[in-house]
Amino acid sequence: MARYEPKIVEPKWRAAWADAGVDRADESSRAPKYYALEMFPYPSGRLHVGHARNYAMGDVNARFRRARGFNVLHPMGWDAFGLPAENAAAERGVDPGEWTAGNIAAMRDELKRLGLAIDWSREFATCDPEYYGRQQALFLKLWAKGLAYRKEGVVNWDPVDMTVLANEQVIDGRGWRSDAPVERKKLTQWFLRITDYADELLDGLAGLEHWPDKVKLMQENWIGRSRGLELAFAFAGPAPAGFEAGVRVYTTRPDTLFGASFLAIAPDHPLAEEVARGAPAAAAFIARCRTGGTSEAAIESAEKLGFDTALQVTHPFDSTRQLPVWIANFVLMDYGTGAIFGCPAHDQRDLDFARKYGLPVTEVVLPPGEDPASFHVKLEAWTGPGRIFNSGFLDGRDIEAAKAAAIARAEAEGRGEGRTVYRLRDWGVSRQRGWGCPIPVIHCPACGIVPVPEADLPVRLPTGLDFAKPGNPLARHPTWKHVSCPQCGAAAERETDTFDTFVDSAWYFARFADPRAEAPIGPAASRWLPVDQYIGGIEHAVLHLLYARFMTRALRDEGLVSVDEPFAGLFTQGMVTHETYRRQTGEWLEPAAVRVVAEGTSRRAYDIASGEPVIIGDAEKMSKSKRNVVAPADIADTYGIDATRLFVLSDSPPDRDVQWTTAGVEGAWRLVNRIWAEFDAQPAEAVGPASDEAAAMALRRATHRTIKAVTEALETFRFNSAVARIHELVGQLRATPAPAAGSAVIAARAETLAVLARLVAPFAPHLAEECWARLGCEGLVAAAPWPDYDRDLAEDDEKVLPVQIDGKRRGEVRAPTGASEERVREIVLADPDIARRLEGLTVRKLIVVKDRIVNLVTG
RNA sequence: GGGGACGUGGCGGAACCGGUAGACGCAGCGGACUUAAAAUCCGCUUUCCGAACAGGAAGUGUGGGUUCGACCCCCACCGUCCCCACCA
Numbered sequence: 001m002a003r004y005e006p007k008i009v010e011p012k013w014r015a016a017w018a019d020a021g022v023d024r025a026d027e028s029s030r031a032p033k034y035y036a037l038e039m040f041p042y043p044s045g046r047l048h049v050g051h052a053r054n055y056a057m058g059d060v061n062a063r064f065r066r067a068r069g070f071n072v073l074h075p076m077g078w079d080a081f082g083l084p085a086e087n088a089a090a091e092r093g094v095d096p097g098e099w100t101a102g103n104i105a106a107m108r109d110e111l112k113r114l115g116l117a118i119d120w121s122r123e124f125a126t127c128d129p130e131y132y133g134r135q136q137a138l139f140l141k142l143w144a145k146g147l148a149y150r151k152e153g154v155v156n157w158d159p160v161d162m163t164v165l166a167n168e169q170v171i172d173g174r175g176w177r178s179d180a181p182v183e184r185k186k187l188t189q190w191f192l193r194i195t196d197y198a199d200e201l202l203d204g205l206a207g208l209e210h211w212p213d214k215v216k217l218m219q220e221n222w223i224g225r226s227r228g229l230e231l232a233f234a235f236a237g238p239a240p241a242g243f244e245a246g247v248r249v250y251t252t253r254p255d256t257l258f259g260a261s262f263l264a265i266a267p268d269h270p271l272a273e274e275v276a277r278g279a280p281a282a283a284a285f286i287a288r289c290r291t292g293g294t295s296e297a298a299i300e301s302a303e304k305l306g307f308d309t310a311l312q313v314t315h316p317f318d319s320t321r322q323l324p325v326w327i328a329n330f331v332l333m334d335y336g337t338g339a340i341f342g343c344p345a346h347d348q349r350d351l352d353f354a355r356k357y358g359l360p361v362t363e364v365v366l367p368p369g370e371d372p373a374s375f376h377v378k379l380e381a382w383t384g385p386g387r388i389f390n391s392g393f394l395d396g397r398d399i400e401a402a403k404a405a406a407i408a409r410a411e412a413e414g415r416g417e418g419r420t421v422y423r424l425r426d427w428g429v430s431r432q433r434g435w436g437c438p439i440p441v442i443h444c445p446a447c448g449i450v451p452v453p454e455a456d457l458p459v460r461l462p463t464g465l466d467f468a469k470p471g472n473p474l475a476r477h478p479t480w481k482h483v484s485c486p487q488c489g490a491a492a493e494r495e496t497d498t499f500d501t502f503v504d505s506a507w508y509f510a511r512f513a514d515p516r517a518e519a520p521i522g523p524a525a526s527r528w529l530p531v532d533q534y535i536g537g538i539e540h541a542v543l544h545l546l547y548a549r550f551m552t553r554a555l556r557d558e559g560l561v562s563v564d565e566p567f568a569g570l571f572t573q574g575m576v577t578h579e580t581y582r583r584q585t586g587e588w589l590e591p592a593a594v595r596v597v598a599e600g601t602s603r604r605a606y607d608i609a610s611g612e613p614v615i616i617g618d619a620e621k622m623s624k625s626k627r628n629v630v631a632p633a634d635i636a637d638t639y640g641i642d643a644t645r646l647f648v649l650s651d652s653p654p655d656r657d658v659q660w661t662t663a664g665v666e667g668a669w670r671l672v673n674r675i676w677a678e679f680d681a682q683p684a685e686a687v688g689p690a691s692d693e694a695a696a697m698a699l700r701r702a703t704h705r706t707i708k709a710v711t712e713a714l715e716t717f718r719f720n721s722a723v724a725r726i727h728e729l730v731g732q733l734r735a736t737p738a739p740a741a742g743s744a745v746i747a748a749r750a751e752t753l754a755v756l757a758r759l760v761a762p763f764a765p766h767l768a769e770e771c772w773a774r775l776g777c778e779g780l781v782a783a784a785p786w787p788d789y790d791r792d793l794a795e796d797d798e799k800v801l802p803v804q805i806d807g808k809r810r811g812e813v814r815a816p817t818g819a820s821e822e823r824v825r826e827i828v829l830a831d832p833d834i835a836r837r838l839e840g841l842t843v844r845k846l847i848v849v850k851d852r853i854v855n856l857v858t859g
Numbered sequence: 860g861g862g863g864a865c866g867u868g869g870c871g872g873a874a875c876c877g878g879u880a881g882a883c884g885c886a887g888c889g890g891a892c893u894u895a896a897a898a899u900c901c902g903c904u905u906u907c908c909g910a911a912c913a914g915g916a917a918g919u920g921u922g923g924g925u926u927c928g929a930c931c932c933c934c935a936c937c938g939u940c941c942c943c944a945c946c947a
Binding site: 334347807 | 860861862863864870871872873875878879882883884885886899926927928941942943945946947
């Protein structure tokens with residue numbers, strides 16, 4: 001019997017796959033297409049088992065679909081722009097391009113060792129000029145269409161690093177690298193008009209049947225469509241210059257308009273700025289509002305602050321009432337109109353503000369069961385249902401009817417109109433970064449913003465950028481930005497901002513479909529898109545996945561792609577976690593430095609080097625700082641890649657986190673060896689012929705039942721269940737040893753082994769090839785079709801039916817599969833055990849659930 | 860503050876459509892092999908009563924409800940996790 005040697009077996013089969021070209025997508029195939037994709041990695045340089053799990057899932061799916069007869073496209077590339085390369089450049093003085101290229105080379109080798117069925121001929125990195133140049137061309141199309149624009153907006157500004165930060169780069173109000181308090185700063189930035197597609201992006205979610213509800217819900221909330229009324233409040237006295245039309249306010253609660261007791265505008269509202277022009281106190285207040293972050297902590301602790309402008313407006317539905325206009329720190333300029341009316345009785349925030357500044361509180365919604373004469377809001381606003389009162393023409397209506405009536409009246413009087421407002425903002429895509437795709441425009445003092453002519457693309461990044469100083473290295477490069485205007489020839493300057501890296505990943509899946517095409521999106525894209533199954537982390541639920549949906553629609557409207565949605569199916573996988581270990585002194589220890597021993601039901605850990613006790617912490621996401629990262633390469637040396645793949649897919653459902661444990665991989669390694677042992681088995685001493693037929697049939701049934709179960713599990717992404725079923729079949733095989741000649745078991749075993757190799761192939765492809773070859777089968781198992789199951793064999797011919805009396809299990813009977821209710825009834829009533837149990841009882845009802853259970857109800 | 864998901868043995872988890880709860884794996888226990896250990900192999904392993912592979916009771920976070928029958932459906936509560944968040 002030969003030992004299974006992954007170190008020898010695995011490289012051998014990887015070479016065989018490469019020679020045979022089995023992993024290449026076939027552009028001439030007539031088979032139905034299947035585009036399998038996992039979110040491409042950032043080339044950090046090191047692969048950890050989290051990557052391995054993600055790509056193993058995609059690989060199982062790709063291999064399974066291929067075996068099912070699909071022409072599979074399964075590509076890989078690199079999301080290669082971004083901050084880590086700049087940090088490496090700043091810290092070590094290396095060139096970010098060279099640093100990235102080195103990382104890609106290292107990670108490509110590691111990914112290849114995972115044995116992934118990937119068409120490597122399509123590989124590219126987003127930092128290749130061949131890629132980002134085409135991205136620039138796409139951007140210019142969007143710009144020509146009016147989908148890209150520049151505007152002044154409030155952004156997170158890091159005063160130390162001197163750059164804009166994305167919201168996710170602001171942690172507790174501070175810059176994630178500099179730790180400096182983030183300022184809100186007005187800057188002119190590039191935006192993409194994602195809000196033009198807000199309705200489509202929202203409504204399109206309903207058609208995404210194969211997306212998790214959770215992600216769809218998150219996108220729905222993120223887009224945040226709400227319907228309401230926008231209306232003008234006219235000034236009671238002379239209007240400030242430019243505000244003769246009054247103050248426009250947006251509300252989703254027009255039913256509560258009669259409860260208004262003040263107006264509040266955002267600190268950066270144009271009216272606030274107008275007021276500040278003549279009032280230093282107002283200006284000082286506005287300046288105060290601009291500091292402070294947007295983080296949870298900052299908002300929670302931020303007091304509601306207001307400044308009374310002394311301006312008064314007239315109530316639109318009651319000209320006898322006047323309302324003061326305040327500037328308030330809790331009003332946001334970029335939602336609605338940047339101005340609200342305050343209705344303290346029915347909005348908690350307005351109530352807090354009113355109580356603080358002594359503003360009136362008028363109840364207008366009467367909760368069910370309350371008396372209009374005595375109902376008063378104290379410290380809690382009433383936001384529940386009720387009937388409108390104290391409200392003129394709205395009195396007596398319910399909330400929904402009152403909203404409609406208020407909108408109708410405002411529209412009839414020309415004061416406002418019903419409006420749909422979105423929480424979604426346009427996508428700010430400029431970054432003051434040196435390692436990104438340059439935005440391909442030129443600023444000319446005479447012509448304004450001039451796009452770089454297509455013939456001049458790509459706008460390449462210069463070499464030799466200085467990353468050591470904070471700020472944008474492109475802006476301070478001595479020559480790069482100085483060009484002549486393509487239109488008038490005068491001296492002009494390049495845009496020095498680069499794109500957010502989410503732009504790079506918003507269309508890469510389309511490039512993979514035709515990666516060497518001259519056009520950014522080649523003709524083959526329409527053949528492959530949409531991606532049939534996309535796999536990646538839940539952290540991209542709104543960011544990347546929303547941007548890609550937007551970009552696909554924008555490109556569709558340019559006639560470049562033929563689909564609305566980029567990803568027909570989405571699966572969000574869980575992380576790989578690991579226990580953490582630290583010394584009493586607090587130092588983190590890596591798993592390899594720790595020995596864990598079981599003591600009864602508890603466990604203790606020791607530092608191998610010093611013998612001192614170690615504290616075992618919770619399983620957490622693998623991170624450098626806690627030193628609990630495990631690299632697949634370390635594991636593969638001992639147990640092979642196949643055991644690693646099996647383990648990360650078997651212990652938890654794929655959408656949940658899985659905890660990495662040595663014992664777990666050892667379990668997978670045992671399975672690998674047990675499988676191999678069955679293929680390598682020599683015939684044993686003769687097994688008694690009496691049991692032959694029965695044993696052979698039992699094995700055949702188990703085999704066909706397993707094909708059915710594994711197929712169904714793979715269709716529904718239940719990899720853990722699929723591996724469990726394989727375990728069971730292997731157990732059955734072990735219980736049915738290979739006999740000497742002349743037994744029915746010989747044929748049954750041969751059938752089972754040929755099936756098993758194919759069922760195992762998606763999970764442990766190297767092992768499966770070795771087994772396939774050992775059987776003497778033709779060709780590669782990687783190219784073999786998926787096994788079919790025999791319906792009759794997948795079902796048992798006899799069922800054990802539990803018999804319940806009054807809902808409690810009291811025995812069981814055997815009945816042929818599919819036996820009629822009548823037949824089962826006879827069997828049950830003829831059973832002596834059941835009869836004894838029923839002594840003294842009257843059976844009132846006998847329920848038979850076909851092939852399942854029998855319940856006798858007595859009474 | 861708003862929205863959502865999840866609570867099953869010592870652990871990860873399984874259970875199709877309301878029909879034998881605990882598959883499979885890990886850990887543990889017992890045994891075989893071995894001079895010994897590791898590895899490997901065989902068996903046991905929800906809890907409680909019980910000598911029992913005789914029987915029985917309880918049991919899927921808690922309390923109710925619907926049903927012949929509930930991990931699954933409904934109501935309330937407790938707990939954990941995730942997302943969003945001065946969004947008018």
